[in-house]
Amino acid sequence: MCIDQNSVVQLVNTYAEKFLDISPAVGKPYSEVLHRLRIGGKNDFSQFEEALKGKSQILPDTAEFTTKHGNIPISATLTPLSSNGTIAMTAFIFADNSRNVDRVMEEKAFFSTAAHELRTPLSVIRFAASLLVAKIDTLGPEKIIDHLKKIEKASEQAVDLVNNFLNVSRIDQGRLEVEKTPFDIVALTDEVVSELSDLAKERKLYVHHEISEEHRMVLGDKMKSKEVLTNLISNGIKYTLQGGLTITHQENNRTLVTKMSDTGSGITPASQRLLFRRFMQVGAGRAQSSAKSTGLGLYISKKFAQLMGGDVVLESSKPNKGSTFAFSLPMG
Structure with a gap:
């Protein structure tokens, strides 16, 4: 003008x-x-x-x-x-300037969330280490081991958080690489189910894995696929109060779809359209504020799947009847 x-x-x-x-x-x-x-x-x-x-x-x-x-x-x-x-x-x-403002706001939210989430495990490590330094001569072996276990657990949590933040950064910059090789998705799912069995038992939930003998091989990055499966299955366990989780494998147009159906409270329609955005916490959408989450798991999982030629989608979700997530990969 x-x-x-x-x-x-x-x-x-x-x-x-x-x-x-x-x-x-x-x-x-x-x-x-x-x-x-x-x-x-x-x-x-x-x-x-x-x-x-x-x-x-x-x-x-x-x-x-x-x-x-x-x-x-x-x-x-x-x-x-x-x-x-x-x-x-x-x-x-x-x-x-709407897009630039949204991007700046997302970046601010990213760093704010990163700092907030890292504060908790780092505070645990600092407190436990300080206590050991100050009172190691008076603490018994059991107390020392207990504090060391707290440090170990908090350290693992901090490393997981840093890895998530690095993955988001690599995704945003287009620097995330995948190594596609044929692997057995059914065996990998069984491995993840086994690793999460203690969490399911602790919450008194079942995890049924319907193993398919007919279609098992897919083409993708095995380690990143394991991260996707771990996130989806652990979410199904964390956000289910009664009942449990059923996992199936189905062929669909030369892709193998792994479906995870839980008996949780479902995800509200308003939250469904925001589900795969950064920092969208599933617990908020499922009216379960007690379940802790950074809101990065589904965002990273979907990006991983898409880089491998597949996808992660919410197939269905109904109030008080649970949700079904589907993870698809090309057949190998």
């Missing part, structure tokens, strides 16, 4: 006119054309006045347009244009 020295709009492109929802804009005072512009929540045109005097301006991050659909953040500059040594026009150049 170009504004003359009389503060009148002389030129506006099609995009700006459509964005501003005012036509025609040419011939009108810029303050009328830009009446929905807010800077810091106010109609503040002081920078426009400075630009008309010949001083280039960059609008602050708080600049936005109000619309019936909500506020739209913008990035914008004001540039005086000279002709024969005098200011003839001022160009107001702006762009929808």
Whole structure:
């Protein structure tokens, strides 16, 4: 948009006119054309006045347009244009900055969550280590072993968190690599079920793995597939209060689909569309705030699966009837 020295709009492109929802804009005072512009929540045109005097301006991050659909953040500059040594026009150049703002907000949330989640295991390690240093001469062997086990468990938790954060970073930067080889998905699932059996027993839940002898081989990264299975099966256990989990394998158009169906409380419709986003905690969607989660597991699992030529989807979920997640990979 170009504004003359009389503060009148002389030129506006099609995009700006459509964005501003005012036509025609040419011939009108810029303050009328830009009446929905807010800077810091106010109609503040002081920078426009400075630009008309010949001083280039960059609008602050708080600049936005109000619309019936909500506020739209913008990035914008004001540039005086000279002709024969005098200011003839001022160009107001702006762009929808919604995506950049969302990205910045996600990055802030990422680092904030990383710091918050790491604080807990690091605090446990620090407290247990300090106690051992201060009282090791008076503590008995059992107490010492107990504190060392706490340090070990908290250290494992911290390493898992760091690995998750590194995986997210690699995914976002397109640097995550997968090594595709044929492997037995049924045997791998059985291995994960065995590793999580103690957690299921602790919660008094069953885990039924219906083993298929007909279709077993898939093509993918075995270690990353194990991470996906571990996340999906452990979620099914963590978010189920009664009953348990049933795991099946089915062929579908040259892909092998591993389905995990739990008898949990289900996931609310509002949460389902956000399920695979970063930091979306499944527990919140299942009305189970007691189940702890960083909200990264499903996001990472889906990205892993897609990089291997497959996918992770929520196949079905009904209130008080449980959920079914499906992990698909090409058959090998």
